[in-house]
Structure formats: C-alpha cells, structure tokens
Amino acid sequence: MTSTSPRPASPTEVRLRPSFSGSGQALAVLILLFCSAMFIVGGIADPASPGGIVFLVLGITGVIAFGLSLVVITGHLLGRRPLLVLDGTGVSVPAKWPLPRSRDRFLPWAEVASVCAWTDGVPGGKGLAHRLAFLPCEESPHARHTSGAEMLRVKTQGLPGVAVLRWNVPVLAGWTVPQDEVIKAVRALSDAPFEDRRIGLPKRRRVVRPKRK
Structure with missing residues (x-):
C-alpha cells in the first residue's frame, strides 16, 4: 500500500x-x-x-x-555520531564509536511490520524509560535475533511483527530531536501501523483565557 x-x-x-x-x-x-x-x-x-x-x-x-x-x-x-537515522529507505542505527560505520544496522521500511512507543518501568514509580521499537516482519532476516526480548514481547503484544531487542531504541533525555518529532517522522515515512503505549508522560497544561465581554 x-x-x-x-x-x-x-x-x-x-x-x-x-x-x-x-x-x-x-x-x-x-x-x-x-x-x-x-x-x-x-x-x-x-x-x-x-x-x-x-x-x-x-x-x-x-x-x-x-x-x-x-x-x-x-x-x-x-x-557526534548519530544514534538514530530515519529516511525514506528505512531505519539506521549507527555503530557506536570507535566501531567502523560498516557495523551500522539498517532495517528497510518494507521489512517493518509495526512500530511501538512504549515505557519500561512501574507506572507511578521513578525511573520510567521510554523506548521506540521497530518490529521486523516475520519473513525478514532481522526477525531471527529474538534472544533477550521477553519484556519487549510483552510490551508489544498484539502488534504485527517480531520483537527484536536490537531494534528497540532507548529514548534518551539528551536527544537533539524531541521524541514526539521522531515519532512524527516515523509515521510520515512508514506505512506500518504505529501504536503509542507510553505512560507517565507529563500532562500538558491547559490555558483557559477569560472570554471578552
């Protein structure tokens, strides 16, 4: 589609x-x-x-x-090597320095079954960590690395695709691009279904202006 x-x-x-x-x-x-x-x-x-x-x-x-x-x-x-790159071809996770860029990971959009933003931690507790998971299609070669993804599998239950830990990107406080902007880019670039399962997000203040008489 x-x-x-x-x-x-x-x-x-x-x-x-x-x-x-x-x-x-x-x-x-x-x-x-x-x-x-x-x-x-x-x-x-x-x-x-x-x-x-x-x-x-x-x-x-x-x-x-x-x-x-x-x-x-x-x-x-x-x-200043990027942590995550999203473009028209897919998702790239550059290798950490000093590893060579040939070790970068790349997942084409055609092999992404779904995307999920989720939260790791206890609701109402401290230390909540937001993550962005790209779930490869079952027929994708990237779907073979499923070890250690038990928690991710629980958090993304019901979504199409395979829970793969290496495509579960932590959202860090020091990101140069806000996580909502990253999610907006994901939804614009990919036709895969997206679900936001994040919890503990700060509530936006609602400003009520007095009506003019």
Missing part, C-alpha cells in the same frame, strides 16, 4: 547533545586513570617486593582499562 502522506525531504538524524553527565563520566575515568598511574609509580619504587608487584599489576591493568574507557567516552562526546 502506498502512503499518501508527504515524505520528509531530509533525513531525521538523532544525536545526543553534550551534557554535564557525559563530561562527569570522562572526568571520573580520568581520575581513575591518574590513580592507576600512581600505582605504577609506587610499584616501580620497589618492583621486587610482593607489594610492588601487586601495585604494578593493578596499575598496568587500570591504565589499560581506564585508558580505553576514556578514549571511548571522549569519542562519544566529540564524535
């Missing part, structure tokens, strides 16, 4: 805007990296002793682990 709704001329690219939380993570890892380097300095002072050997092992392990973590976090902050 061909959609009569207008297709967006340019793709919708969702990125994560820089935040204090991301910078805080980089600072915390940098501190741990410095502490690991101090362990190495302490171990070099007496490398033949048992304590010196332990310090060297812990220091070298920490420098490698925290050094790699710092590179990845810094790459996320500075690389």
Whole structure:
C-alpha cells in the first residue's frame, strides 16, 4: 500500500547533545586513570617486593582499562555520531564509536511490520524509560535475533511483527530531536501501523483565557 502522506525531504538524524553527565563520566575515568598511574609509580619504587608487584599489576591493568574507557567516552562526546537515522529507505542505527560505520544496522521500511512507543518501568514509580521499537516482519532476516526480548514481547503484544531487542531504541533525555518529532517522522515515512503505549508522560497544561465581554 502506498502512503499518501508527504515524505520528509531530509533525513531525521538523532544525536545526543553534550551534557554535564557525559563530561562527569570522562572526568571520573580520568581520575581513575591518574590513580592507576600512581600505582605504577609506587610499584616501580620497589618492583621486587610482593607489594610492588601487586601495585604494578593493578596499575598496568587500570591504565589499560581506564585508558580505553576514556578514549571511548571522549569519542562519544566529540564524535557526534548519530544514534538514530530515519529516511525514506528505512531505519539506521549507527555503530557506536570507535566501531567502523560498516557495523551500522539498517532495517528497510518494507521489512517493518509495526512500530511501538512504549515505557519500561512501574507506572507511578521513578525511573520510567521510554523506548521506540521497530518490529521486523516475520519473513525478514532481522526477525531471527529474538534472544533477550521477553519484556519487549510483552510490551508489544498484539502488534504485527517480531520483537527484536536490537531494534528497540532507548529514548534518551539528551536527544537533539524531541521524541514526539521522531515519532512524527516515523509515521510520515512508514506505512506500518504505529501504536503509542507510553505512560507517565507529563500532562500538558491547559490555558483557559477569560472570554471578552
């Protein structure tokens, strides 16, 4: 079936805007990296002793682990690689830096059976997380990766398609494109049925203006 709704001329690219939380993570890892380097300095002072050997092992392990973590976090902050791309051909989930773009995931609209916006968490509780699930058709090759999707299967029950965890995109607070705008783009680009099962959304204030006499 061909959609009569207008297709967006340019793709919708969702990125994560820089935040204090991301910078805080980089600072915390940098501190741990410095502490690991101090362990190495302490171990070099007496490398033949048992304590010196332990310090060297812990220091070298920490420098490698925290050094790699710092590179990845810094790459996320500075690389500005999209988290989600929607265009006329389908849904793209770019690989996280530093993985090559050849590892990007792509799901054509023709293989999308339905789309569901849903909420993970207890209604009325804290920590509710909104997600956007693209359910591949049963005949799609993407429908084979069903492991770990038990909760997604429950949340999308009754919708056509297969619950696949890798096509369940978390909606983050720092998205550069508001989630309602992303949903609007999905509905404009895809003919697949869409269902909004989100809960805990803030209620819009209704402004009542006094009638003029």
